[in-house]
Amino acid sequence: xxxxxxxxxxxxxxxxxxxxxxxxxxxxxxxxxxxxxxxxxxxxxxxxxxxxxxxxxxxxxxxxxxxxxxxxxxxxxxxxxxxxxxxxxxxxxxxxxxxxxxxxxxxxxxxxxxxxxxxxxxxxxxxxxxxxxxxxxxxxxxxxxxxxxxxxxxxxxxxxxxxxxxxxxxxxxxxxxxxxxxxxxxxxxxxxxxxxxxxxxxxxxxxxxxxxxxxxxxxxxxxxxxxxxxxxxxxxxxxxxxxxxxxxxxxxxxxxxxxxxxxxxxxxxxxxxxxxxxxxxxxxxxxxxxxxxxxxxxxxxxxxxxxxxxxxxxxxxxxxx
Amino acid sequence: xxxxxxxxxxxxxxxxxxxxxxxxxxxxxxxxxxxxxxxxxxxxxxxxxxxxxxxxxxxxxxxxxxxxxxxxxxxxxxxxxxxxxxxxxxxxxxxxxxxxxxxxxxxxxxxxxxxxxxxxxxxxxxxxxxxxxxxxxxxxxxxxxxxxxxxxxxxxxxxxxxxxxxxxxxxxxxxxxxxxxxxxxxxxxxxxxxxxxxxxxxxxxxxxxxxxxxxxxxxxxxxxxxxxxxxxxxxxxxxxxxxxxxxxxxxxxxxxxxxxxxxxxxxxxxxxxxxxxx
Ligand SMILES: Nc1ncnc2c1ncn2[C@@H]1O[C@H](COP(=O)(O)OP(=O)(O)OP(=O)(O)O)[C@@H](O)[C@H]1O
Ligand SMILES: [Mg+2]
Numbered sequence: 001x002x003x004x005x006x007x008x009x010x011x012x013x014x015x016x017x018x019x020x021x022x023x024x025x026x027x028x029x030x031x032x033x034x035x036x037x038x039x040x041x042x043x044x045x046x047x048x049x050x051x052x053x054x055x056x057x058x059x060x061x062x063x064x065x066x067x068x069x070x071x072x073x074x075x076x077x078x079x080x081x082x083x084x085x086x087x088x089x090x091x092x093x094x095x096x097x098x099x100x101x102x103x104x105x106x107x108x109x110x111x112x113x114x115x116x117x118x119x120x121x122x123x124x125x126x127x128x129x130x131x132x133x134x135x136x137x138x139x140x141x142x143x144x145x146x147x148x149x150x151x152x153x154x155x156x157x158x159x160x161x162x163x164x165x166x167x168x169x170x171x172x173x174x175x176x177x178x179x180x181x182x183x184x185x186x187x188x189x190x191x192x193x194x195x196x197x198x199x200x201x202x203x204x205x206x207x208x209x210x211x212x213x214x215x216x217x218x219x220x221x222x223x224x225x226x227x228x229x230x231x232x233x234x235x236x237x238x239x240x241x242x243x244x245x246x247x248x249x250x251x252x253x254x255x256x257x258x259x260x261x262x263x264x265x266x267x268x269x270x271x272x273x274x275x276x277x278x279x280x281x282x283x284x285x286x287x288x289x290x291x292x293x294x295x296x297x298x299x300x301x302x303x304x305x306x307x308x309x310x311x312x313x314x315x316x317x318x319x320x321x
Numbered sequence: 322x323x324x325x326x327x328x329x330x331x332x333x334x335x336x337x338x339x340x341x342x343x344x345x346x347x348x349x350x351x352x353x354x355x356x357x358x359x360x361x362x363x364x365x366x367x368x369x370x371x372x373x374x375x376x377x378x379x380x381x382x383x384x385x386x387x388x389x390x391x392x393x394x395x396x397x398x399x400x401x402x403x404x405x406x407x408x409x410x411x412x413x414x415x416x417x418x419x420x421x422x423x424x425x426x427x428x429x430x431x432x433x434x435x436x437x438x439x440x441x442x443x444x445x446x447x448x449x450x451x452x453x454x455x456x457x458x459x460x461x462x463x464x465x466x467x468x469x470x471x472x473x474x475x476x477x478x479x480x481x482x483x484x485x486x487x488x489x490x491x492x493x494x495x496x497x498x499x500x501x502x503x504x505x506x507x508x509x510x511x512x513x514x515x516x517x518x519x520x521x522x523x524x525x526x527x528x529x530x531x532x533x534x535x536x537x538x539x540x541x542x543x544x545x546x547x548x549x550x551x552x553x554x555x556x557x558x559x560x561x562x563x564x565x566x567x568x569x570x571x572x573x574x575x576x577x578x579x580x581x582x583x584x585x586x587x588x589x590x591x592x593x594x595x596x597x598x599x
Contacts, residue, residue, distance in 0.1 A: 073338025092359035
């Protein structure tokens with residue numbers, strides 16, 4: 001369990017995290033999402049006791065991690081920046097970490113096998129590829145068999161097989177009752193791995209919800225209606241919070257009205273429907289919508305798919321803060 | 322898609338960790354020893370310091386012996402056989418200082434420090450362990466190489482009957498002192514590495530402290546250089562391991578002054594490590 005309460009972290013006059021409060025519960029995988037510079041890595045460093053909060057507090061398994069008696073059994077950490085001496089072998093790196101907390105030597109070989117680094121364990125960590133480095137980082141996070149696992153972008157650089165492995169590993173760890181907290185920008189992977197989400201933007205909390213709920217919140221959920229009486233139906237559906245677009249005759253794309261409501265309305269007015277289908281937004285759609293006005297670093301392209309952001313959507317995200 | 326995930330919020334009981342796990346100072350020392358011995362750069366730098374102490378000592382002793390016939394009376398009067406044989410230390414101190422800097426700045430440069438401090442979040446045990454391992458290993462190696470330099474130097478000098486025995490006056494003080502001096506310089510290097518968190522900055526300040534400030538100070542008015550000069554780390558060091566005819570500090574005072582410098586540097590490093598974001 002991780003409890004972050006009123007956490008603010010400033011670096012000089014840059015506020016990286018602003019009054020952030022959330023809990024990460026044991027038994028599930030919790031995803032930590034947010035655009036670049038949103039404060040995810042900063043929050044994770046504070047959780048590990050590496051950075052001192054400007055104000056607020058963080059508890060790991062109900063205690064202050066900086067005073068933990070058995071730190072590596074409390075928290076296993078993978079930091080975004082590689083935290084490995086490049087000239088040391090993977091084995092010696094893990095051995096040195098294990099020795100601080102009295103982790104048995106046999107565990108070092110065990111985690112090396114677990115992450116699949118057996119062949120290169122005696123080689124300099126500096127020569128590792130991105131994915132191998134990630135595996136070494138995951139190995140050090142798991143070394144102490146920790147109650148709580150915090151991984152900053154663990155699947156960055158992993159091959160598809162590695163991603164699948166991490167997904168199953170994290171789910172397995174959560175199923176054992178551990179607290180698993182991971183940040184990532186790979187939305188499709190988060191949708192598959194995480195059960196709950198903490199979403200931040202510009203250092204502030206945007207959402208603290210289950211994945212399904214988060215996706216359902218997205219107003220990009222579209223109901224596609226096919227009807228020979230499309231024009232008539234359109235008139236009946238129009239309302240203040242409803243957007244209707246139509247790319248072909250007899251087809252309406254409706255946002256802001258549920259499938260049930262549209263079906264009932266059509267029935268009441270004896271409008272024939274040839275199709276009624278909910279196209280659910282992906283986690284990525286939901287994320288883009290929720291964080292749109294929190295994105296600090298925009299890429300500018302001439303072919304931006306999301307420029308039709310209706311003001312109403314931005315409002316939704318704004319209200320949530 | 323998440324329907325396959327059971328919302329297993331009811332905690333399944335896990336007993337994390339392994340029996341007997343706990344951070345102790347002894348374990349952190351053991352870990353730091355593993356780190357020390359598993360870096361090639363550390364071992365090479367240490368080897369360089371050994372080669373400089375013994376090699377330069379032998380070189381200076383050999384040259385002194387071979388040029389003895391043409392040496393002036395004034396130079397003969399200030400000649401000291403022990404000092405001649407361990408003089409390589411004035412050069413190997415740079416290697417030891419660099420080693421000290423590297424041991425800590427290397428962890429900052431690579432990010433390893435974050436792993437080290439996450440494993441030991443109380444932080445200070447890591448610094449104490451590094452200091453202890455360094456003192457143990459470098460102390461043993463430095464004192465041993467000072468003795469080696471002494472015996473090799475004396476055997477070269479004895480070709481001109483200039484050599485002295487280890488039981489001669491001040492011989493032990495100078496030989497052991499030279500080894501102790503190296504360790505203290507190395508510890509100051511470690512403190513600089515921890516304070517500056519950067520290899521280049523740490524090494525340049527080391528060079529400035531040992532090789533730039535002393536000659537610059539001697540350019541200042543004599544009243545200045547005479548009052549401040551003896552208290553510089555390198556001069557205080559020479560007071561206890563060297564042979565200077567115009568000593569301002571006694572050997573004991575010199576040792577205490579250098580220990581004070583070292584303690585102050587370590588204290589500053591400890592405060593920065595404990596108080597500031599890693
Ligand atoms: N040590 C530091 N000194 C100064 N500013 C910092 C420091 N660490 C982070 N920041 C700033 O704080 C903000 C949050 O950064 P952080 O790395 O936590 O974001 P993030 O959510 O992890 O981003 P990304 O997705 O790109 O990894 C950024 O604007 C960053 O520049
Ligand atoms: Mg980050």
